Amino acid sequence: xxxxxxxxxxxxxxxxxxxxxxxxxxxxxxxxxxxxxxxxxxxxxxxxxxxxxxxxxxxxxxxxxxxxxxxxxxxxxxxxxxxxxxxxxxxxxxxxxxxxxxxxxxxxxxxxxxxxxxxxxxxxxxxxxxxxxxxxxxxxxxxxxxxxxxxxxxxxxxxxxxxxxxxxxxxxxxxxxxxxxxxxxxxxxxxxxxxxxxxxxxxxxxxxxxxxxxxxxxxxxxxxxxxxxxxxxxxxxxxxxxxxxxxxxxxxxxxxxxxxxxxxxxxxxxxxxxxxxxxxxxxxxxxxxxxxxxxxxxxxxxxxxxxxxxxxxxxxxxxxxxxxxxxxxxxxxxxxxxxxxxxxxxxxxxxxxxxxxxxxxxxxxxxxxxxxxxxxxxxxxxxxxxxxxxxxxxxxxxxxxxxxxxxxxxxxxxxxxxxxxxxxxxxxxxxxxxxxxxxxxxxxxxxxxxxxxxxxxxxxxxxxxxxxxxxxxxxxxxxxxxxxxxxxxxxxxxxxxxxxxxxxxxxxxxxxxxxxxxxxxxxxxxxxxxxxxxxxxxxxxxxxxxxxxxxxxxxxxxxxxxxxxxxxxxxxxxxxxxxxxxxxxxxxxxxxxxxxxxxxxxxxxxxxxxxxxxxxxxxxxxxxxxxxxxxxxxxxxxxxxxxxxx
Numbered sequence: 001x002x003x004x005x006x007x008x009x010x011x012x013x014x015x016x017x018x019x020x021x022x023x024x025x026x027x028x029x030x031x032x033x034x035x036x037x038x039x040x041x042x043x044x045x046x047x048x049x050x051x052x053x054x055x056x057x058x059x060x061x062x063x064x065x066x067x068x069x070x071x072x073x074x075x076x077x078x079x080x081x082x083x084x085x086x087x088x089x090x091x092x093x094x095x096x097x098x099x100x101x102x103x104x105x106x107x108x109x110x111x112x113x114x115x116x117x118x119x120x121x122x123x124x125x126x127x128x129x130x131x132x133x134x135x136x137x138x139x140x141x142x143x144x145x146x147x148x149x150x151x152x153x154x155x156x157x158x159x160x161x162x163x164x165x166x167x168x169x170x171x172x173x174x175x176x177x178x179x180x181x182x183x184x185x186x187x188x189x190x191x192x193x194x195x196x197x198x199x200x201x202x203x204x205x206x207x208x209x210x211x212x213x214x215x216x217x218x219x220x221x222x223x224x225x226x227x228x229x230x231x232x233x234x235x236x237x238x239x240x241x242x243x244x245x246x247x248x249x250x251x252x253x254x255x256x257x258x259x260x261x262x263x264x265x266x267x268x269x270x271x272x273x274x275x276x277x278x279x280x281x282x283x284x285x286x287x288x289x290x291x292x293x294x295x296x297x298x299x300x301x302x303x304x305x306x307x308x309x310x311x312x313x314x315x316x317x318x319x320x321x322x323x324x325x326x327x328x329x330x331x332x333x334x335x336x337x338x339x340x341x342x343x344x345x346x347x348x349x350x351x352x353x354x355x356x357x358x359x360x361x362x363x364x365x366x367x368x369x370x371x372x373x374x375x376x377x378x379x380x381x382x383x384x385x386x387x388x389x390x391x392x393x394x395x396x397x398x399x400x401x402x403x404x405x406x407x408x409x410x411x412x413x414x415x416x417x418x419x420x421x422x423x424x425x426x427x428x429x430x431x432x433x434x435x436x437x438x439x440x441x442x443x444x445x446x447x448x449x450x451x452x453x454x455x456x457x458x459x460x461x462x463x464x465x466x467x468x469x470x471x472x473x474x475x476x477x478x479x480x481x482x483x484x485x486x487x488x489x490x491x492x493x494x495x496x497x498x499x500x501x502x503x504x505x506x507x508x509x510x511x512x513x514x515x516x517x518x519x520x521x522x523x524x525x526x527x528x529x530x531x532x533x534x535x536x537x538x539x540x541x542x543x544x545x546x547x548x549x550x551x552x553x554x555x556x557x558x559x560x561x562x563x564x565x566x567x568x569x570x571x572x573x574x575x576x577x578x579x580x581x582x583x584x585x586x587x588x589x590x591x592x593x594x595x596x597x598x599x600x601x602x603x604x605x606x607x608x609x610x611x612x613x614x615x616x617x618x619x620x621x622x623x624x625x626x627x628x629x630x631x632x633x634x635x636x637x638x639x640x641x642x643x644x645x646x
Contacts, residue, residue, distance in 0.1 A: 031355015
């Protein structure tokens with residue numbers, strides 16, 4: 001193991017200091033450069049002679065895109081970098097591995113009927129969560145590496161991951177049968193979970209770093225997440241603000257103003273965020289890809305080097321070329337996908353890599369649709385729940401008005417959803433047993449068994465699903481807009497009605513409400529698959545990584561759930577009238593290049609949204625922003641004389 005002296009405070013956080021394997025976690029709102037910083041850190045550690053493993057727990061991984069090579073579910077050596085390997089945990093593969101590892105030791109001990117019961121149990125959708133988590137725990141016991149760097153899922157889901165060791169350990173403490181297999185067969189895993197808890201809470205072994213953009217909303221989310229981690233006994237030690245505008249390129253009032261706002265956010269973060277170290281990295285004229293630019297990031301963060309902002313070497317896009325935007329956009333086609341058909345409620349889903357402005361686009365769309373006369377509900381399924389910040393008004397668990405005619409908003413509060421779900425299940429089970437005449441059934445014991453099941457971590461996922469499904473039964477709305485979680489987690493949510501329907505059909509332990517729920521899930525699946533009732537839109541900024549992540553997700557959505565992408569949203573387009581220098585000319589040319597590629601790859605209508613000097617906050621600003629967004633700007637003119645109602 002190498003031994004060096006830290007030259008920056010950040011270096012002292014990520015560089016191993018002892019003989020045992022150490023762990024560095026990077027988290028943050030998606031789209032802030034979390035994966036880039038993780039890759040740069042792992043590269044820097046490897047270049048400093050530390051045997052390094054890079055693990056992504058993000059269900060929408062992009063390590064392969066950043067390093068320019070196939071990585072996948074197996075530990076893979078990174079080309080041209082000694083001492084560095086990486087893995088992208090695949091939830092489906094992990095789930096199948098988990099099932100086989102759980103069942104195989106039992107085959108000699110149990111009869112065929114008992115094995116079949118275990119197999120049915122392990123078809124529970126929550127097995128995917130525990131399987132991915134199991135992989136995560138495995139990599140926390142890797143003595144062959146000096147350091148393991150975790151590129152985690154966006155913040156809300158990372159908090160969930162950090163909670164799981166304690167939650168599943170408590171579940172196994174109960175003994176008996178669990179939704180992830182018989183507890184008696186999982187003693188070794190229980191010990192692994194206990195060790196994981198100790199390691200996560202040991203600041204000598206584990207460092208936790210947040211990555212954010214120089215935006216107040218990004219810092220606010222980090223503050224909330226750091227507080228949640230603190231309650232779990234995990235310290236936040238490093239804050240990295242990524243992508244601030246270099247002073248040398250801000251030559252006009254538009255970008256001067258944006259830079260001033262960014263610097264104010266950076267100052268605020270330094271003053272308010274409780275961490276041992278903070279570092280910053282500037283926006284580059286092109287994408288950060290390739291080993292040279294990764295090395296530049298690592299050098300700035302950990303060696304104290306001055307950042308290189310070199311237009312010529314950053315990208316080879318044609319800055320003289322241009323794209324005919326009129327040929328790319330079809331406002332009428334977008335508008336058609338936003339409005340109800342034949343009086344049926346329209347369900348709009350906005351998803352994408354975190355940090356691409358999906359919540360803002362969802363809130364803006366809802367605002368403009370309400371202005372056009374449609375009774376509109378906007379719901380966030382994202383654990384980070386940004387709607388309240390965007391509207392500048394309280395947004396509760398149940399639909400409430402946000403001070404505009406025809407517009408309500410809601411957020412799924414996980415704890416409240418769980419309490420509602422538990423009450424619903426227990427009421428149903430109690431009623432079900434009350435109607436039975438079988439006097440041999442110990443009703444109290446049966447209900448107690450259900451109550452115990454509802455303490456399982458799986459119940460949280462099911463509760464969120466139940467709340468999501470419930471919005472398809474909301475009366476009085478012409479349009480329901482869903483601001484979803486980042487792509488990988490959204491795919492998981494959209495798969496769940498089918499997964500749980502299949503699990504119920506098997507006749508599981510928790511099948512008390514199976515017939516009714518099965519029918520309800522069938523209806524939801526059919527609704528989401530019907531392009532006259534539902535529209536799915538991927539939001540992205542025109543760069544390679546978010547484009548490819550969205551494209552892979554769109555293919556998975558079609559293949560796994562049978563849902564077609566209705567349109568795509570290109571956000572943060574640089575305005576032509578500002579930024580008249582080589583830096584912005586380069587970024588603008590890059591955006592134009594990718595807009596053409598987005599159009600070709602997705603073959604769907606394109607909604608375009610410009611970069612604003614300030615984040616649109618409040619109804620007035622959302623409305624003004626909507627006037628500049630392709631498709632939304634045309635809504636009022638296309639409003640029919642009488643709004644169809646359900």
